[in-house]
Amino acid sequence: MKLTNVKIITPYKEFKGTIEIEKGRIKRISEEIEEGENLEGMIAVPGFIDIHTHGIGGYDFTSWNNKDEFLRNLLEMKKLYVKHGVTTFLPTTVTLPRENLMEACRAIGEIYDDAIPGIHLEGPYINEKYAGAQDPRYIRIPDIKEVRECLELSKGKVKTITVAPEKNLDFIKYLSDLGIHPSVGHTDADYETAAKAFLYGADRTTHLFNAMRPFHHRDPGVILASINFSKYIEIIPDFIHIDKEVIKFLLNYVDVNRLVAITDSIIATGLNDGYYTLGKTIITVRGGKALTKEGKLAGSTLTMDNAFKNLVSLRDLKDAVLMTSLNPALAVGLYDRGSLEPGKRADIVILDESLRINRVYVKGEIVEP
Template sequence: MKLTNVKIVTPYKTFLGTIEIEGGKIKRVYEGKEEGGENLQGMMAVPGFIDIHTHGIGGFDFTSWDSKEEFIKNLLEMKKIYLKHGVTTFLPTTVTLPRENLIEACKAIGEIQDDSMPGIHLEGPYISEKHAGAQDIRYIRKPDVEELKECFNASKGKIKTITFAPEKDDINFINGLLNLGIYPSVGHTDANYETASKAFLAGANRTTHIFNAMRPFHHRDPGVILASIRFSKYIEIISDFIHVDRDVVEFLIDVTGVNRIVAVTDSIIATDLRDGEYTLGKTKITVKEGKALTKEGRLAGSTLTMDKAFRNLASLRSLNEVVMMTSENPAMAVGLNDRGSLEPGKKADIVILDDELKVKKVYLNGEEYF
């Protein structure tokens, strides 16, 4: 199979060329038009978007359900919606939950044999009460390696990453995560600069939605934000220009470089739906003009989609840089080395965009799904 006469966007170069696909993977990528391939004249090919922090979309979510079967049903229904927005890989993301619910979610992901959902992101329960955001503080608890091992085993080893507050425990918890092959991410935290720096240097490789749900930056108390900018290998950003001002997003990219920025949506059940009343876990939220808030007025996730995040970032940087932030960096941040870029050997997860950067087609493992 060949996709030809298409503008191909890589982190290093944009050119008119051909993508050759075989066995669900990219076999060759080269300049020039081929006869007999699918002619995509006027279109652009970018790697499938990868969202490693998403709670829900289109009326389905991973934060509340009545059974393991419902959780799995939500996963499969949400996959269809994500694909329409160009997302070919996503990590279902939970919030702070009671132990039994957390284990049930992990059991459910363990039963999913679909590589577009290669694992789960646990956002909590080992977070700061002070910076819980919309999460339910009743279920916040101290880091517990034994509980995490139980979840890990229930998931059949598919916990990819966990967001935690490093001030809740010493470095032993990070070591426990690393021993299980879980990527630690610092977030929902009141950590000071010293504590956060130690966490990153000990192996935490990411910051969860920087600037949001964490100790704010102050010139005499730089906290986790400066520690993240200096030491975190990857940094999540919600680029809806609501959670973080547009100019601050641009400033962050300038300071850190595009190779460290991971675009995420932090999307919730209300995404792709009308304004109204919804829930995030056990918390009631209101969505008005696309902004999700708790009754106390705190932001509660977003209604951002990854194609919109792509367009927003494209207003700030070149497309070559944007594909790194929406595909390659998210993949690398959680060890998905087989995807995230248009190069030989990688999964043939490809999004075709028009000249307005709107999704026109999506290929998953080389098959057209949308």
């Protein structure tokens, strides 16, 4: 199959040409217009990858009654994500009681779907002071035995864990040695502690600026340490969690290859304003903004196609693609997707000139609309 006369956004350049697909993968990309499905006026980008999302459309990974409900949520959410161009995602939990955490890991272990390659545990090894909307009752000290059990139940699918490094720096080493990507977040770490965390193996920062010690010129803390040393830095480009001028600053002073766009989306995403839950916490959504009763931000109602549009408004198509597809793939070790290149999975989003989704391919097959 060939998609031709389409504007193709690769990590290296953008051009009008042809994408040839064979057996679910990109066989060849040409800068020539060839015989095939004519997509004149359209733009081809790789499928979006969201490595930090809690929910969408009335379903979530933070509260459920049993494993079967968790699995049902997971599969229903996959259908909703792809409508927004997301072809790979990591279901993300919050700080939960031990039995619920194990249930989530057990459920992920029963999923054999490479659009859902693993799970992101956002907690429970975080700092109470910067718990944000997470329930502090279930925060606990780093427990390598618990992590090993999570790995066993999930069949090795714990991709990343958000931790506060001040709780135990050696825990960062343990996670890295187990093949898990430690992500620094929900933390009160000072600059030195955060810098050591990256030295010890942390290779990510969870939603920079949010739920962490604020930057001060005499106490730069985890924010400057992340900007200086973190291999990958999550940002929520909804222009609520981070002002657009701050994102412009990051784009000017941090290599774009290190920035990972996430949604941090919650159950209310795509629904009307009202009352919802995040784990055990009641939240209110007004005007698309999710808050706890104390007025703290509680995730977002951002979708990845809107994140992409917001980033394009600040930069260009190529850099937006890096932040929404390739960088998140690399940040959790998914090397077979995230870019339009020969040999990669044929996960492709076709956009019109207004950046609205026209169709979505997963492994070369149309799944949306």
